[in-house]
Amino acid sequence: MSNTPDKIRRYYKFIRFMLKYWNSDLFRKTSSVALNDNIEEDSDHDFDQSPEELVEDLKAMGPTYIKLGQLLSTRPDLLPDAYLNALANLQDNVSPVPFEEVKKIVEEELGTRISKAFQWFDEKPMASASIGQVHRAELHSGRPVAVKVQRPGIRKQFLEDLETLDEMTQMAVKHLETAKTYAIDEVFAELRRILVNELDYKKEAQNLKTLKNNLQNFEHLIVPAPVDDYSASRILTMDFVSGKKITSLSPLRQLENDFSELVEELVEAYLQQIINDGFAHADPHPGNIKFTQDNKIALIDLGMIARFTPHLQENLIELLLAISQSNGEKTAKTLLKMSEQTEDSSPREFAKTVSSVIMESENSRAKDLQTGRILIQLNRLALKTHIKLPVEINILGKILLNLDQIVAMLDPEFDLRNAIQRNVHEIMRKKMLTELKPENFFSALIESKHFLERMPERMNTISENLANNDFKLKIDAIDEKRVTDGFQKVANRITLGLIIAAMIIGASMLMQIPSDFTIFGYPGLAMLFFLLAAAGAIILSYVIIFRDENLNNKN
Template sequence: MSRSLRLLTIFRVVGRYRLDLLLDHSNLPPLPRTAFKLAPWHLHPVPDMPRGERLRRALEELGPVFVKFGQMLSTRRDLLPEDIADELARLQDAVPPFPGEQAVAIIEKSLGQPVADLFASFDPEPMASASVAQVHAATLASGESVVVKVLRPDIEPVIRQDLALMFILARLVERFLPFGRRLRPVEVVKDYELVVLDELDLGREAANASQLRRNFEDSPLVYVPRVYWDYSAHNVFTMERIKGIPVTDVKTLKELDVDLKLLAERGVEIFFTQVLRDSFFHADMHPGNIFVDASNPADPTYIAVDCAIIGSLSDSDQYYLARNLLAIFHRDYREVAQLHVECGWVPADTRVQDFEAAMRAVCEPVFERPISEISFGQLLVYLFRTASRFDMEVQPSLVLLQKTLLNIEGLGRQLYPDLNLWDTAQPFLEQWMAERYSPQSMLQKLQRQAPSWLEQLPRVPDLVLHQLEHGTTERNPARGSRPSRPRTLSGRSAAGLAALAAAVVVARPQALDWLAEVPLASWALVAAGLALLWPRRS
């Protein structure tokens, strides 16, 4: 019953703001087109405001869960028209606070002690309130100033109910709208579900903050507040209280004579350091989560809070992302197309020359503008939007990356309008690529992998014999048994033996002394064995 009432509320708000006009009814199938005609929405006058503003106000009226969904949706610029995406980005996650007495009760139940025993002082009036949690100022017995983040009571059932309704609406859109499949609404709601449910675990956020702090320990780039684990739990998170200037307060920063150019460039460096060096990046770097330590105006430092949403890339995604960005910098569209196919971002049967032509059509008009006017984040959005026409499967990690890059670039240009992200990012990318594939880096990787390879070494002879015995035939349902490719399997075995031998040398350099004493005839037998195992071209 509650779900039905909530659904009726949603339809009433849709009618009030005439969101039905966002759809082209003439392209709808007969059943939904008839339903739209019979719905009482047309009785409402059309509000005198743009379509994006109508959508934003509707989401704000539907409550915090829909507000957060709109915020997340604003990052999917590969799916939305620009006017709607820009308006959704204005959504403010400001929610009336819940009573301080409830916050005290939650803290005491979670931490198992009275607030008076836990803290020397605790302010029941919240400092700030958002859709999922609110924060209170407090002081520890040791005298350290902290903030205590408390999860809203009974927020999870509300979120899960609204998520269930979102899935219903997404399936209707996907089924009945002509462009529904292209928008992938169910996938978008699934991504949002992962994000918002992760935010319900403050212990997870505390762990993210602790890891991010360790990654930038003693770094002049960014400071992450300390986590107090003895005062944190699943729904309570206590952290160091910081003093900083909101990054959007450009007027104050200018009055303090802060080096805004350096601050903007450091924002770009922080982004690429997190993505490429650590593969662990703060994916919610909107202005409300970023402050500036201006105690030394010539050497300003960022302060990052709210680490609930963290992104990560696999080694292969890191590699392909860096190569893609460098190829875009060099305007090498053939390499961009080949990399998209090679890394599996678009289907393997995609015609590279067609994809290359599409990339060129997107990029060339952009590159004709002055370099300082080019939005790199927006260009990435255009590329993803173009790739979606070739059935590109956008990974959630890449969506978070795109969102973060847009935030960072927008923030940098707000601080320093002449920020040239290209000149700032290109040397960093080139240096990262050079370091990643330097001999020293490769040797370190071999040393890290050597223990695992050595553990598998005793099994190698059995695996080689098994492949040689069972790799001679391969059953094909259409043709019956036919010869397989034992040479390929044997070649892999030979390569594996060679790699394991290298691992032994890397892990135990003294093995070289033993190898030097092996008779020449033995080396000849090893070479002959590898030659027999190695695959030959037909």
């Protein structure tokens, strides 16, 4: 993908960054929290690197690492507040691209002059992010729009950085047990998929259409519609939504307004996306949420979305209800049902710890930021006990963690768990009604028809096999060869043990017979039998204790 000098420079840049932060106390604190270790809280602690230094280092690393910093800024469970606030500035405090370059990209993508496509185009960007920047504009029809333009050369740079990260990740998983345990190669694969999708604005335009259609019944939620004729792979034109970041909501406005109904609608909308639509806005951090003057919420930046299969949605319904009811046993049971387990897995330990975590978080409110954090914590517990949960669980945790932050800003005393219980039941009712659509009914009818058509033939085959005594049941419950080998090993050990015992008894009997041939003053033949028996016993004991498969790893 790139020549050797460029690759060496990228490796050098990455290794230099890691060496700087690997042994820092900031990294140790982050790792301890991530692994759920017990550490002392010290809000006044001065870390080796300041928040501003971390931000500048990420900027120097380039846009890919800026994007990683943005993801970190939405994780209050990992970093101190000062670092979260500093990283949040990465979301809209990146140096803008000169307008001449923006103009060139717009005209290349649209195939016409910018003055012909737009009646007015603001040269100064509204916001400048790591992948692109947004300009206000107006179509010749008078329609106000926001135009997102991708940074020049960003795709090539992203792919090269991702190639470096991929190689480093594979190396870490190969040589470091911790990296393997926490499956950082799979985490990176998911990150790569997300970032590559964000580079294609055509996909984001389609995401906007889908989400707008799915949320059309929520009157206080706004999703800007894309303008297809003015959008392409590196440019996205959509309706302009006037508003401020939800983080800039003033305390006075919070006191003057009751946002409980708005919060209820927002929670219902996200639950519908997750457990009914199977298509969710996966990055609802405060920077992607606008609060309008008429107290509406606009969901923008649909570069990152999550998809949930129908089977997974059913499990997520059970999981969310179990968590909202503080039912630790049911939560653990649902997670285990969704998981992949190996010989090293410890489901009992996992279930016990899950129950404790769920019980400790009972009666929490929005200001406690518990719901999403719990899911992320449960995912880490699963990794620690060698249980592999679907990656969607971590995505859901991230969605709910960001949602917790927004809800806490609008209504700190809001009970998110009760809201989940109320809305899940209603959404389930709507989902069942949706599944009773005629097309679903006819699909089931066709399947039933095929089943009934084949039934007589199958019944005739079964009855014929029974009559001819040819009916067989094949049960693949055990490894027959392994069991046979095991019995053979046991038989060999018993036989060898009997031979050794016979040699010892024979040696004892020969001790009573005088002989000119002696060893250590005892009859020589008897001593030979005894020494051979002793050697055989020692070898057999060694094999049984140290060599038998799984004996030392039975726990």
